[in-house]
Structures are given as C-alpha cells and as structure tokens.
Amino acid sequence: MMCNLHLSHTVDKNFQTWASIKQSRIEHLLDITLPPSDLAPINLHDAMRYSTLGGGKRVRALLCYAAAELCETDLAIADAAAIAVELIHAYSLVHDDMPCMDNDDLRRGKPSCHKQYDEPTALLVGDSLQSLAFEVLSQPELFENASLLVNNQILMLNILAKASGSKGMAGGQAMDLSAVGNQLSQMELESMHHLKTGALIQASALLGALNGSASQLVAVRSFASNIGLAFQVIDDILDVEANSNTLGKTAGKDAISNKPTYVTILGLDVAKQHAHNLYENAIVAIAPFGINAQRLRELAGFIMQRSF
Amino acid sequence: MMCNLHLSHTVDKNFQTWASIKQSRIEHLLDITLPPSDLAPINLHDAMRYSTLGGGKRVRALLCYAAAELCETDLAIADAAAIAVELIHAYSLVHDDMPCMDNDDLRRGKPSCHKQYDEPTALLVGDSLQSLAFEVLSQPELFENASLLVNNQILMLNILAKASGSKGMAGGQAMDLSAVGNQLSQMELESMHHLKTGALIQASALLGALNGSASQLVAVRSFASNIGLAFQVIDDILDVEANSNTLGKTAGKDAISNKPTYVTILGLDVAKQHAHNLYENAIVAIAPFGINAQRLRELAGFIMQRSF
Numbered sequence: 001m002m003c004n005l006h007l008s009h010t011v012d013k014n015f016q017t018w019a020s021i022k023q024s025r026i027e028h029l030l031d032i033t034l035p036p037s038d039l040a041p042i043n044l045h046d047a048m049r050y051s052t053l054g055g056g057k058r059v060r061a062l063l064c065y066a067a068a069e070l071c072e073t074d075l076a077i078a079d080a081a082a083i084a085v086e087l088i089h090a091y092s093l094v095h096d097d098m099p100c101m102d103n104d105d106l107r108r109g110k111p112s113c114h115k116q117y118d119e120p121t122a123l124l125v126g127d128s129l130q131s132l133a134f135e136v137l138s139q140p141e142l143f144e145n146a147s148l149l150v151n152n153q154i155l156m157l158n159i160l161a162k163a164s165g166s167k168g169m170a171g172g173q174a175m176d177l178s179a180v181g182n183q184l185s186q187m188e189l190e191s192m193h194h195l196k197t198g199a200l201i202q203a204s205a206l207l208g209a210l211n212g213s214a215s216q217l218v219a220v221r222s223f224a225s226n227i228g229l230a231f232q233v234i235d236d237i238l239d240v241e242a243n244s245n246t247l248g249k250t251a252g253k254d255a256i257s258n259k260p261t262y263v264t265i266l267g268l269d270v271a272k273q274h275a276h277n278l279y280e281n282a283i284v285a286i287a288p289f290g291i292n293a294q295r296l297r298e299l300a301g302f303i304m305q306r307s308f
Numbered sequence: 309m310m311c312n313l314h315l316s317h318t319v320d321k322n323f324q325t326w327a328s329i330k331q332s333r334i335e336h337l338l339d340i341t342l343p344p345s346d347l348a349p350i351n352l353h354d355a356m357r358y359s360t361l362g363g364g365k366r367v368r369a370l371l372c373y374a375a376a377e378l379c380e381t382d383l384a385i386a387d388a389a390a391i392a393v394e395l396i397h398a399y400s401l402v403h404d405d406m407p408c409m410d411n412d413d414l415r416r417g418k419p420s421c422h423k424q425y426d427e428p429t430a431l432l433v434g435d436s437l438q439s440l441a442f443e444v445l446s447q448p449e450l451f452e453n454a455s456l457l458v459n460n461q462i463l464m465l466n467i468l469a470k471a472s473g474s475k476g477m478a479g480g481q482a483m484d485l486s487a488v489g490n491q492l493s494q495m496e497l498e499s500m501h502h503l504k505t506g507a508l509i510q511a512s513a514l515l516g517a518l519n520g521s522a523s524q525l526v527a528v529r530s531f532a533s534n535i536g537l538a539f540q541v542i543d544d545i546l547d548v549e550a551n552s553n554t555l556g557k558t559a560g561k562d563a564i565s566n567k568p569t570y571v572t573i574l575g576l577d578v579a580k581q582h583a584h585n586l587y588e589n590a591i592v593a594i595a596p597f598g599i600n601a602q603r604l605r606e607l608a609g610f611i612m613q614r615s616f
Contacts, residue, residue, distance in 0.1 A: 035475065039475075040479075041482040041483050041486065043486060044474050044478070044479060045474060048474060083498030091435075092486055095435060097429055100406075100427035101428050101431060118408075119408035120408050120409050120485050121482070123403055123408060123431070124474075124478050124481060124482050126434075127403060127434070127438065127472075127473075127478045128474035128478040128479070130435065130438055130439070131469050131470075131472040131474070131475070131478065132469070132473050134442045134469040135466060135469035135470055135473060137465075138462050138463075138465035138467065138469055140459065140462050140463055140466060150458050150462065151448065151458055152460055153462055154448055154458065154461055155446075155448055156445060157446035158446040158447065160442075161439050161440070161442040161443035161446055162439075162443055164435075164439040165440050165443060166343055166356060166432075166436035166439070167343065170352070170432050170435045170436040170439065171348075171349050171352060171436070173432060174349040174351065174428075174429070174432050175348070175349050176313075176497070177428050177432075178349065178351060190500030278518075
C-alpha cells in the first residue's frame with residue numbers, strides 16, 4: 001500500500017529506472033563484498049549474507065548515489081560509501097530486532113536473523129557487518145584511481161564512525177529505548193530521531209557529496225537532515241496505517257510497545273502535514289542547484305511515497 | 309596467584325615501571341576519549357565508561373607501545389592505536405559476556421555490563437565502543453603533526469577493521485561457539501584462537517609498528533602471532549588453575565560449558581610446555597633487533613607471568 005500523504009510530487013519513470021539500476025548495482029556490490037557462504041565460519045557468513053542481501057529499498061545507498069551525481073563524486077567512491085552505509089544499516093536492523101531490544105521476528109518479509117539462526121549468531125552478524133563497513137571504506141586501493149585526496153577517505157571514515165556510534169545511530173537507539181512508556185515533547189522526539197535514523201541518512205548523503213563545494217555540502221546536509229526526519233515521520237505513520245505484509249516487518253509495534261511516535265504526539269493528520277513540511281524544507285535546501293539536484297529532488301519524492 | 313609455568317624469564321623493575329606508566333597513560337586517554345557520563349544518552353555513556361575504564365592489564369595497548377618503541381613510531385600514533393585496540397577489546401568483552409553468548413556475570417572483578425545495567429544497554433555499549441574505535445583512528449588531525457603518511461592512517465584503519473570482523477575476532481568467537489561440545493584437533497583449536505584473540509593482538513602490535521621497516525614488520529607479526537597464541541594457552545591454564553577472585557572473571561567456565569581448550573586437548577603439562585614453546589618462538593622472531601626489541605621481549609615475559 002502507499003502511504004497516502006496527498007502530496008503533489010510524483011516519481012517519474014526516468015527516476016524509477018535510475019533507482020532500479022542503482023538498487024541492482026548495490027545488491028551486486030554487497031554480494032561481492034560480503035564473505036562467501038562457504039568460507040569459515042560458514043554459519044556466520046551465511047547469516048551475514050541472509051541479513052544484508054535481497055531486501056529493502058536501499059534508500060541510504062540511493063542517497064549516496066544521488067548526492068554523488070550532484071557533486072560529481074567518482075562512482076568508485078560513491079560505491080564504497082553506498083556499501084558501507086548499507087552494511088551499517090543492516091547491522092543496526094539485526095541488533096534492533098534481537099529479543100533484548102525490539103524483539104521483532106520479522107524483517108523485510110522474512111524471519112529476522114536471530115529467528116532464522118540464533119541469538120549469538122545475530123549478535124556476531126551485527127558486530128561483523130559493522131567491522132566490514134569500515135573495512136570497505138578503508139581499502140588502501142580505493143582512492144588510487146579517484147580524483148579525491150586520500151585525506152577525504154579519512155574524512156569519510158570519520159563521518160561514518162561518528163554517525164554510527166553513541167553520538168549518532170546507537171545513541172538514538174538508546175534514547176528510543178529509554179523513551180518507552182514516557183511522554184516526550186516533539187522536540188525530544190525529534191532530537192532522538194535526528195540520531196536514530198537521521199545521523200546515518202545524513203552521513204549517506206554527505207559521503208556521496210564529498211567531492212562537493214562548501215555550498216553544496218551545506219545544502220546536502222540540510223536536505224538530508226530534513227528528509228531523514230520526514231522518513232521517520234512516515235515510518236511512524238506507516239506503523240499505524242500499514243499491515244505487516246505490506247510493511248515487511250511487524251506493524252503496530254510502536255503502539256504495542258508504548259513508544260512515543262509522531263502520530264501519538266501530533267496525531268495522524270498533523271504528522272502527515274509535518275512530513276510534508278520537512279519534505280518542502282529539503283527541496284528548498286537544494287533549490288539553488290537546479291537541474292543538477294534533480295536526482296536528490298526525485299529521491300525525496302520517492303521517500304515520501306514509499307510503500308514499504 | 310601466578311600461572312606457574314616454571315619459565316626462566318623474569319619481569320624486571322624497569323619494565324614494571326614502564327608498563328605502569330603506559331597503563332596510567334592509556335587509562336587517562338580512554339577517560340578523555342569516552343564521552344562524559346553527563347552527555348546524553350547518559351545511561352549509554354555511563355555504561356561505556358563502566359565497561360572500559362578501571363580494569364585489565366591493557367596488554368593490547370602495551371603491545372602497541374612496545375612495538376612503537378622498536379619501530380620509532382610517533383607517540384601520538386601509538387596512543388591512537390592503543391586507544392582503538394582497547395576499545396575493540398572492551399566491546400568484545402561486553403558482547404561476549406551477554407546471556408546469549410558466554411552468559412558471564414563477572415568481569416574484571418565487577419558485575420559485567422548487562423548485569424550492572426541491562427541487556428539492551430550492553431548490546432549498544434559494544435556497538436558504540438566499536439564505532440568509537442574507528443572514530444579515534446580516523447581523526448583527520450591525527451597525522452597532521454606526525455611523520456607518517458596519511459596513507460598509513462588508512463592502512464591502520466583497514467588492519468583494525470579486518471582484525472575485528474568475521475575474518476578476525478568476531479569470526480573466532482563464532483567458531484568458539486560452534487565448538488562447544490565438539491572434539492577439536494589442536495590445529496582446529498589453534499586456527500580458532502588465531503582469530504578469536506590472536507587477530508586483535510597481532511593488530512595491536514602491527515599498528516604500533518607501522519613506522520617500521522619491512523623486516524621489522526615481519527618480525528613483529530611473527531612475534532605477535534606466537535605470543536597471542538601463548539596468551540590464549542595461558543588463559544586456558546588459568547581457567548583451570550585460578551579461582552574467580554584472582555581471575556577477576558568466572559573461573560572454570562570452560563569445563564562447565566564443555567568448551568575444548570588447550571588443557572582438555574593437550575593436558576595441563578603439555579599445555580604449559582606448548583605455551584613455553586610459543587613464547588620461545590616469539591623471542592626468536594625479534595632476536596635480530598637486539599636491545600631495540602627489549603620492550604617487546606619483556607612484555608612477552610610479562611604475558612607469560614600474568615596473574616589475572
């Protein structure tokens with residue numbers, strides 16, 4: 001089902017083709033980056049592949065590529081960045097689904113990692129996917145044929161590390177856990193989501209934009225910050241409006257677990273309006289770059305219309 | 309208690325002073341690297357500090373510093389490497405202690421992280437400590453005043469990432485889990501430990517040695533590989549001979565959990581002889597560097613005599 005936000009943006013066919021090509025590309029790259037299933041420890045490598053391949057819209061990778069198109073970043077760099085952010089995202093899903101965390105049995109329409117394998121394996125899968133993300137971005141040969149300076153490779157690693165840790169994604173997850181059963185203000189909820197999903201989404205766009213000018217980087221940062229929050233608001237809306245089959249994960253979890261969401265704090269209609277406002281802010285941020293930012297603009301529309 | 313290996317090496321006072329200074333140094337560096345306890349998310353940051361500070365002999369940091377002395381690596385680089393390997397080590401202990409893994413309530417003489425806090429916090433502590441290790445090593449300003457090339461910073465990150473992931477430490481832990489209740493050959497046990505503890509110990513020495521010549525790097529790699537295995541053999545011996553108070557963690561766990569160890573495979577006496585042989589191999593590897601390798605030599609003796 002579509003998230004019925006009654007927004008004017010449409011996702012055109014040209015963008016759908018581009019997104020589809022990039023989704024296939026990142027799927028292939030992840031496939032050849034992940035250790036093969038027949039390499040010891042076989043169970044761990046099999047579970048890493050199970051948890052990473054064959055699912056998801058790859059929004060973070062698409063953000064990398066779209067930002068790279070604006071900033072004319074080398075494709076090899078955008079590839080490495082896209083692989084790295086998708087690995088970090090996959091690790092976070094595996095750990096978040098574990099019984100001690102969100103205890104979710106379903107992910108991308110399949111049993112989650114700890115259900116398909118077991119808890120110790122899921123723990124090690126997440127740990128190993130995180131290491132692999134940094135291994136990919138720190139390949140010594142990565143920048144050999146690229147126009148970027150090697151200092152920028154260090155910067156990419158630093159951006160990803162900060163976005164992943166306690167002052168980024170993991171910190172946001174900690175805040176989310178401690179928010180269960182509590183009343184949060186919209187501002188508190190927003191600052192939690194800025195870390196929990198926003199930090200990695202912003203990092204995805206920034207890593208792709210690394211070749212950009214200062215004004216491009218500022219614009220991409222603002223774009224990603226707004227669209228990252230919009231993404232989360234829609235997630236909250238979908239948790240209420242979708243069912244588990246279309247969502248590919250357990251729907252209605254937020255209400256069951258008594259989590260504060262944009263819907264509980266703002267109500268459904270205001271939450272939809274808020275998502276729309278955040279989308280508009282994102283579009284305004286990249287307006288100065290006209291046609292060069294077209295891919296990012298289309299991607300924002302795609303995120304608003306996502307039906308997963 | 310001392311692990312009574314009847315070896316001839318002694319740890320002299322000069323080394324004890326050096327080790328004590330370096331232990332204080334790494335403790336201080338970890339203290340200022342870890343986010344303060346009053347920074348949100350407070351509970352997570354407090355638990356990260358609890359799990360990292362105030363315990364352990366810091367063998368991995370000492371290896372960094374000793375290898376750095378041989379290879380005349382800048383102290384700032386050795387510091388960053390030492391912080392990073394200790395953070396990776398601390399993360400691995402927190403995750404290994406979790407109920408779904410080794411289910412250990414005691415670590416460094418204190419309740420383990422998931423006992424002192426809770427399981428979700430322990431999961432996020434481990435995840436965040438891993439990210440922080442890569443954040444520390446990817447500081448853009450790290451190499452500004454150092455004699456090393458920035459390419460070497462990339463190499464350090466790549467060494468650490470590989471040593472931590474599924475083809476290193478996490479992979480070894482997966483093999484260890486699947487070995488429970490099984491008969492392993494000495495070779496299978498050895499290849500498991502080469503990953504589980506050996507990979508990070510070797511990385512610790514290599515990161516410190518990064519400024520070294522090719523022959524120094526080869527020697528340090530061989531030294532670390534042998535002393536890393538010796539370290540593990542002694543761990544297995546101590547698990548049998550020590551009690552929980554002196555060990556600072558639960559003793560006798562291997563036997564209870566039916567894990568194959570050097571003691572179960574070789575018997576206590578042959579295991580001790582094997583540790584001694586590995587120690588000798590480590591010493592031979594660095595012999596060509598004479599007095600310049602004295603710190604590594606003393607550290608090897610310290611590892612053999614450890615009483616924790």
